[in-house]
Structures are given as structure tokens and as C-alpha cells.
Amino acid sequence: MISFKNDYSEGAHPDILKAITENNAFQEEGYGLDRHTKAFHENLKKRIGSEDFDVHLISGGTQTNLLVISSFLRPHEACIAADSGHISTHETGAIEATGHKVVTIPSRDGKLAPEMIKPVLVYHHFEHMVKPKLVYISNTTEVGTVYSVKEMEALSRFCREQGLILYVDGARLGAAMTSGEGAPTLKDMARYADAFFIGGTKNGALFGEALVIVNHDLKEEFRFLVKQRGALLAKGWVTGIQFRELFKDNLYFDLAGHANEMAQYLAEGLKTLGCPFLVDSPSNQIFPILPDKVIEKLLEEFQFYIWEKAEKGFSAVRLITSWATEKTSVDLFLSRCRELLQKS
Amino acid sequence: MISFKNDYSEGAHPDILKAITENNAFQEEGYGLDRHTKAFHENLKKRIGSEDFDVHLISGGTQTNLLVISSFLRPHEACIAADSGHISTHETGAIEATGHKVVTIPSRDGKLAPEMIKPVLVYHHFEHMVKPKLVYISNTTEVGTVYSVKEMEALSRFCREQGLILYVDGARLGAAMTSGEGAPTLKDMARYADAFFIGGTKNGALFGEALVIVNHDLKEEFRFLVKQRGALLAKGWVTGIQFRELFKDNLYFDLAGHANEMAQYLAEGLKTLGCPFLVDSPSNQIFPILPDKVIEKLLEEFQFYIWEKAEKGFSAVRLITSWATEKTSVDLFLSRCRELLQKS
Amino acid sequence: MISFKNDYSEGAHPDILKAITENNAFQEEGYGLDRHTKAFHENLKKRIGSEDFDVHLISGGTQTNLLVISSFLRPHEACIAADSGHISTHETGAIEATGHKVVTIPSRDGKLAPEMIKPVLVYHHFEHMVKPKLVYISNTTEVGTVYSVKEMEALSRFCREQGLILYVDGARLGAAMTSGEGAPTLKDMARYADAFFIGGTKNGALFGEALVIVNHDLKEEFRFLVKQRGALLAKGWVTGIQFRELFKDNLYFDLAGHANEMAQYLAEGLKTLGCPFLVDSPSNQIFPILPDKVIEKLLEEFQFYIWEKAEKGFSAVRLITSWATEKTSVDLFLSRCRELLQKS
């Protein structure tokens, strides 16, 4: 059954498996001190146009988030996130488990802006309340929307004025960077964020997120913290070589661009069929609203999540495409939709 | 340069890479609910001869240890470990970071026995002290020694009498299970431990440890805890397929047996040359004592760790072999030793 | 300047100071194992009509809350609270600092009811989210409202059906128990809550909260946890004797009743002057809405907090009375209000 449930159903891009296989027998240094991780770091320096950042390869997003936030904050400091933020709801309290409150802000499109954060800072005004210190955003967001360069710049300026750390969950950063006009580049991310990660798991790697720490104050002794949270893989080269391969040429961007293209092709098709959308998302996650009866039928042939109830008899669903989604699968879905919508 | 530094320098056994590559394109369920993880679970049931255990695949040993211990203990409860235990010294306080004290017991051979634990229980007698509740052992230990079935059985009986949880760090469980007469089997492990893990990283996998929870009371809602600690990989099938492959036939045991064989062959060779040993270890870690001048020369051609100073002018070194160690490498090392020792 | 800012401005009831002074020279057992704490425990057994509970004396409310919640929950479990709950906003993330998320529910009157909790349980449906396990309520609430016996009973039944722990922050339990018809008694509290505390700090003690644990499963080894959180006072008898004195006769109820009476007398007076109220609270906290100009003038002579903006030119203020509030102070405030309101 074809799945549009998520972008981590398939494995890695074949080039990655090939690279692992070819380097498999070599006796490599452990714990991320290998040749591949170093080569990826060098490559990033060129792409970002700076020497002045650290990179740490972590196996997954939740682990990266809890590691980063618990390392950057003092015990009484809290993070601010959209209520749809991954750390707010879908990480089983991972951040709180390290001792820190997540202060949430309601956001329909999953994004935060300075004017939304200001009241939170005003409200938390004395020592009987936590001190908000870190702003967590996801780019793309959990509903597929994108922070443009302009929005990143505005948030960054605001955070620096307020003494706030800006941290970006980039589980789908590839999708954000290839989402079209105004999309941020790696250089932009490094300019505006204090730290961010480049998601591998959801963009063609077997696993792995590349955490980039730009703010000098946050770098110190970070490897201790990686080890303490159980995030320092012995065979770290396996993560390193995946990112080396993704960024050797343009693979990372090509894969993300393909996923976006498939989702937008799907969205266009659904719009042609008259579907409204819950939110306007230019990346690889789309949220069309369909009649419940149509959804029921579609679920017999395709896998995807029902996102939330819409007006009577309708629901929004989430459709996600990946680096591996084939155009024939999308065409099949669209053609089935057409039939079902005509009947309904 | 040939390395005897550790057993995680090389990648995965080729069969594993082949299996990943062949299954790479399939759209698999996420988070460890895939076909391969299930197949491995079924396989383990047969090997262990019981249906009554849970299995969770985790990416590394430190992560497994901190996850297990923080999940099993109440806040005031502590774990007991040998002072050479991995959690005692080489996990950057990962256990304490989850809130629990590690009470250490000096042990020359890295092993614990009931009579060593008893005084710790007597000493911690009231509410101004932590309550020791979990006994952590490693099999093989950090110095290559092995808990035999008999020793496992004695520890287990003692722990059950005392209301203690027995947890086994099996990063090198393969080496223990193939260490010869008296070695425990998987069935023994499941009979005597409340929980243990089967190490993949150090025995032919790219990464991965298979945590087996036998004690029914410790199983409940464990997936919440795996997720909270950032240990639930989205593409969990990549870990699942590695263990499936390792246990499809006898690969796991063959690889561990080979590593042991190489180390013992190396040990025999060194004994023939008159080397004494720091500890008598029947597995893939050996600790010969060599003249410092010889060590210095050897390090020009081979990688390995100096473990500790011995009598004047001598030091113990640690030599580790892996599933991938070739006999020719061992022969080369032995022949170089022979030359250098004759000169010295 | 007369203060209606809170109910902890003055010290202890004179009988308490007298009792401390009279017993001061005696060499008492440390850490809560003294004669006075035991006598209070015996007294409580009679009042509650049961032998089957533990009592622990803690120095303050935040400490009690963090101790209780961190002791009762496993790492992935969360507590549910009203958004106005003390743990939600005014304890500097004390609960999160012990590792647990506080899931908040909007509540205008500061209370929770089963139908408000149900959707939270439905929403948290799988292991990628925390598991709500404990319901935290305050009686009286942070806005002076009271859970009646009937409401306590309904919440309790719901929690038991759902496997939830019901824990009551009783910083102002005295005010709740003396709030008139339908008010719960100590017996009711012990029948419906799994644990609750009897507030001393805000009802005539120098400091101290008496934590009562009724649910047998939650009692075990609790003194270890009290010690670990730094809550076991060496001279625990000083807390013990205060509670002994408060409950020797009816002092605790008399003091709370007086505070309520003063607040209600103040409320009646303000109602006569035509003041509306933010919320209808039958206890020692009231929230009248006054013109901002009047508030400004009043603040020159009295201390109290502005609670929140109301309609244009008006604000709600919080007025709190205590066991020590004198009627003449209330009369003075009312008379000043009358003058100012007439002018405005």
C-alpha cells in the first residue's frame, strides 16, 4: 500500500549505501573523530562561508532537541515554542525530563514572530516564574510552512535584542531551503540562528541530524554533553559519511526539492479538484480538506493521517512526500481522488 | 596503521549491508514497529524459549544504560556497579544526569559477587542515604573477564533474595557467550537477569543494542521512556534488520567467536614470548604487560591503548580484536613483538 | 501601611510561639521523629477517623508540590493542572525541574472538573506524548474559589476510574474547610484525595505544610524522598509543635474562619458600594473591580495587588485577609473606598 504518512518510510539514497559499503572495512577513528565527519565539516565551512561554528552529528531529532536545550539553559530558564512545536507535544516531555519548561504560544500556521513572543517576556517578570531564554522554531514547521529569510532575520534581530537564544529544529530544513522564493540558505541559517540542525533522517539518510552551533558561548565542552546524553555513536563515521555524501554535490537539495515538488504537484492536482486546504504550505507536507467518505475510501488504498476535523462531514488530512516518492504514486492518488470526489 | 584499540573501528558485516540495501526502498512502519524488528523478536523468542519478554532496539550502550536505569528506579534509589563499570567512569555521568547515584565497589577483575555487595546493603541502612536497588554488571566486563553461568546464577539468586534488580550491560555479550566452557547462553541471560542488552555495535552491526526486559514489572510503558530519552529512531527498521541478520543463522556467535579466537591466539603468542598479563581474560580484550620501550616502538606501527603502569619500566596495554580482525594482522603484531622483545 | 497583599505577612498565632518557647530547651529527637509531630499525627488519626495514612511536615508549599509530584510519577508521566494553578505559573518551573510536564487546562474560576480533564486524556493517546497521571488541584484555588465535597467526590470518582492520582494543594485548605455550606472536612479530603496537604504558612504558623498521603501505594519510603529534596528539617519538632498547637483544639479552623469572615465582610461592603467582582469567591481572597483612579489613591494607603485589567478604566484587584486581619483595618479600607468612589 502506498504511504503518504511520513518522509521516513523509505531508507537512504542509494549513493549513501554505496559509500557506506565502500568504506565499511576501513578501521576508522571512533566517536565522530573520523575522516568523513571531518570532510563534512570542511564542506559545511565552505557552504556557510565561515570557520566559526561547531558541528555534531546526532542520531535523531528528539535527541538533538533535548541535548541542545538542556545544554544551553540554566535550571530556571525555559524555552518558548509554538503549541504545534515538536518539543511541545510529540517528544513525550523530553525537554521537561531534562528540567526545563516549554512555554507554548498558540499559532495557527506553526510559526512564531516577535510580536507573539513579546507578551510572553512581559508576563514572565519575576523570580516566581521561569525565565524564558531560548526560542525554539522548526523550519519547515510541523504544518509544512516555511520561515523565509526575512522572517528568520526579524526573529533573529528580536532575539538578540532580548538576550534570547534562537534555535532551529531543522528536521525538514532541506524542504525549507528548497521551498522557492525567499527560502533561507545554509548561510542564512548560520547568520540568524544561534544553533540549528540539518535533518538527515527525513531527507535521504538512514538516520542522523547535523547540529550546527554558531554562537561561540554555546559551543564550549559540548562533546561532554553529547556523550552524557548517550548521543555519541561509537561508529560515528556511519553518520559522518551519510552527511558527507548528501553534501558532496547537491544531493541534499535535490532530494528535498524532489519531495517538495511531489507535494506541490499533489496540492495542485487537489486544488484543481476543488479541495480547500487547512494551511498554505509550500513544502513536502500538505493538508487538504476532504469529505470523510472520500477519506474512508482512500484509506483502503493509501496510508496517511487524518489531521483534524473540519466543517461537518469533512476533515483535513496530512499528506507527506519524500525524497523517494514516485510521480506515479501521486498520479494514482489524484486519479482515485477524482473518481471518489465525482461520486460524492 | 593496524588498530587493536577497540572493536568498533570497522563497519558492519557485509551480510548486514546487503540486507539493508535490499530492503532500502520498501515503505516501512516507523519507530520500531517494522517487519524486521518483529522478525528479530520472534527469533529471540525461539532462542530464549519464552514469549515473556520485551525487546527494544537502541542505538548505543550509554543511551541504553541511562534509559534503563532511569526507568527502573525511583528517585531515591541507586545502582551498584564495579568501579571499573562503564557507567561508573566512562559515560560522563550519564546515570547521575538522570538523577541516580552510582555506588561503586572496587573490583580487580571487573566482576561483582554477592559477598562484595552485601556490605553495601548493610551500610546504606536508613533514609539519609540512597537505597541501592539495581546491580549493574557488564558481561564481558570492561577488562574482558566473563561471568559464567554459575556466577550469573549466584548473583541472580542473591539479587532476588534482596529485592535488587539485576541488569547486564551486554555491549560485548557475544564475546561472553562464546568464551568457552561455562559461558552463559541467551537462555541463561533471560533466566538470571531482570534485563540485559545484546550488543550489536561491538559485534558486527553499524550500531545498535537490543535491550531485553524479562522482569514483567519493568516492562510497562517502556516505549514512552525510549521516546522521551530520544532513543526511538524514526527508521527503526535499520536497527531491526541488522539484528534480524545477526540472528538469522549463527552470525552473531560466529563473529564474536572469531574476535575471541583472534584475541586468544594473540594472548597465546605473547605468553610464548614470556609476557605476563594484568588479568586473565578469555574474551576479545587482553591486557599483556610489556616493557615501555617495546610499547613505544609498537605504537609506531599499531594502534592500541596503554592501560596502566605496571612495575618499573613496564606497562599493561589493552589489545582488542573484533569480528573483522585478520589473522595476518595478529601475526604481524606478534612477529614485531618477538623482534622487539629479543632486542630489549 | 495596612496590607491586603497576602495571608503570610504576619507571623504565627501567639499560642504557637508560646508552645515553642515552653518546649525550646528540651532535647528532642531530630528529623520529624519528635513527640510533637507524633502527637499531631495521633490527633489527625482521630479527626480523619483512620489510622491508614502517613503525614510528613514540610517547610513550604512549592517544596511540598515538587516533592510529591516527583515522588509519585514515573519519568514519562505528567500532571494536569488548571492554568491558574500554582505549579503552572508561580513556582519557577519547580515541577519541570524534577522532570515532569505540567499539562494545563484553561479555567476561569481556577477549578477543574471531570469533563475538562477528559479531552486531555483523549489527546494524549500514545507514546510520543507524555502520559497524564496526576491531577493537581488547589483548595481553595488561586482565585479563592472552593471545591465543595460534591465536587471533590466527583473528581475523585473520575480519577479512580481513569487511574489518575488526585493530589490537593491545601496551602489554603483551612479557608476551604471553613467556607460554609458544602465545604469539605478533613475526613472528606482523606476520603477523596490520594494525597493532600494542610497549609500552615497561610493560616497562623511561622511556616509549614502537613502532607497527608492516603493512597497506600504512594507512601513507601517517602522519607527518603523528603530527605533527598532537602525537606527534612533537623529540628523538625518546630514544625511539629506548630501543627500540634493548631489542631489541639479548633485553632486551625478558627483562624481560617476569621480570615474568611473578614474577606466576606469586605466583599459585602464593596458590593454595597456597587462594586462588581471578577469571580465569586467565598474564602479569604476576593477580586473586586474598581476604577483605576480609585485604585491609585487606595494604593497610597493600603498594600494590595492589581490582578488584571477589566473594562476600560477599571481593574480587578486582589484583596487577601489573614488570621490576623483586624476588623478596623477592613472598616478603614471600606470607608476610604466609599469616599473615593463617591468622588469618582
Add this chain to the structure above:
Amino acid sequence: MISFKNDYSEGAHPDILKAITENNAFQEEGYGLDRHTKAFHENLKKRIGSEDFDVHLISGGTQTNLLVISSFLRPHEACIAADSGHISTHETGAIEATGHKVVTIPSRDGKLAPEMIKPVLVYHHFEHMVKPKLVYISNTTEVGTVYSVKEMEALSRFCREQGLILYVDGARLGAAMTSGEGAPTLKDMARYADAFFIGGTKNGALFGEALVIVNHDLKEEFRFLVKQRGALLAKGWVTGIQFRELFKDNLYFDLAGHANEMAQYLAEGLKTLGCPFLVDSPSNQIFPILPDKVIEKLLEEFQFYIWEKAEKGFSAVRLITSWATEKTSVDLFLSRCRELLQKS
């Protein structure tokens, strides 16, 4: 029965109770912002000869220790303590519960010196191990010994060279400061420690420890942390007035001096009777070695702890005197010893 078990059996010095009683009715600012706490702070400034420190009043020693250590350290940093240190053994893992390892150093007299700490720093050399960052000492120590000014100075110089924080548990700081020649003064403590506390509980207060933070970097936003750990008492003035009274004239030093005098008088008496001592302690804790049979008889009339077994048939006991110990009690104990030793 007369007790030499500890120095917190009796209550507060009568002057303290009088001061509380006299100020009891006043409506005081809450949470340590009261007149008495401020007056004590001013007093301390004069005694220390500096304006440049913060003071926070906490209810007990364990709470102070866990608050300080968890606030000063990053997650991967550890503290170093003597194995007899209070945090090492008698605080139920309170430090570990906040996430930090306590690295212990064996010490017969309970003291640490630079040469004892150096190897610990050498041993913890990379990111797979915790980073020792704070040195915890107690003055007096848990066995009654005293760090002299000279020793404080040496430790302080060493810690500053090594980038270590020096923190002093002063539960019995009064006893240290009045222990005779070479004893440190408050000025010395503030000069050599980064932070220390002045114990009230064990020197004439009902409860309370005055934490002094000297190192500027460690002061910031500390009140948030005090609140978060549940250590900010609503009626903070009750602690404030106790310290105000203790330091108004010389009461604090007089009380500690008396306790020391009684213990030394007791020690002299026992030496005259031929008793050896476990350790030579010039403060209010002494550890004479007595025949087990004599101990058994003494315990019928006096309370004290047996500390540890000595040579066959003998044990060391711990005898503690307090600000309230009467000379007649000591004489009684000595006279009973004389009788029993003569018989034995």
C-alpha cells in the same frame, strides 16, 4: 536522658525567640525581602568588609547544598568531595538527584588538600568522563576537624589556578571560627571561598543557613533558583530575624565557642582517664575510643552514636555538644565514665 547525639536537639537561643515574638504581629514583606533579612545583610557587609556578595537564607543544609551545586554547575560538571563529606553519603543522593556526580576522595581526617585533588583532575581527562568543577568542603568537617586560614588559603589558590569553584558547607562554621589559633574568620571565608554558608540550625537558631555568594559570576538570578528548589520561604523574615539576632552582637560566636568549650572540656576529661581518640578535633565533635562494655553501660544513661569499630573490644563513639550543653551534663558523663573505666 542527656543526649550527646547532635547539636540540633535543643531549640533556639532565648534571645531569638524573644525577637520573633516581639516582631510577630508586624506585616512584613514576604520571600526574604523583609527588614530583618536586609539588616542582617548590612551587618554582614560590615563584618566581611565588602559590599560585593549576595546572601540568601535557606532552611536547611541539604537544601542549601543541592541548590548551590545544581545552580553553579553545567550538566556535565561534577563536584569533588571527601568520602566523609555530607553530600557524599548523608543526603540521600540529593546532589545526584539534580544531575551531578560527586567524585569522592578518601580522607581520614575529613579534609581535602590540593595534592589530594590533583590526581582527580588528571584522571578526568576527556569527554567520556565528567568534568570536576566544584570542590565541596565542610568547615568544620564531619569529623570535627577544622580548615585553618592557611589551609583555606592554599585550597583557594589551587582552585583558582585550576578553574575550580570552592564551596564551603558551613553547617558548623561557628565551631570552626571559634576553634582557636589559626581559625578562619568570616572575612577569611569570603576571601577564600566562592560561596559558603553560615549554619544556623546547629548553632542556636530554630532552623536556617545563610548562604553567602562571593564570586560575581555565580550570583546572577540566584533567587529564581532558590524559588525553583522550594527554598524561598513566604515568611522569610522568620529566618532573617534569627540571623539578625545571632549577629547583632557576638551571640553566634559565643554560642559556638561554648559548644567547643564543652566538647574540649569533655575531651580533656576523657584523655585524663586515658582514652585515645579516633581523630584530633578541636571543635564540638569528639571521637573517643572506649571499651564496648563501657559504651553499653553509658548508653543506658546517655544518648550518642557509636561511630565505628576500633581494635578488638573497643569502638569510637561520637560525642557532640551544642550551644545549650550544660557543664553539669558533661561532668555527669565524665564521672560515669570514670566509674565504668575503673571497673572495666
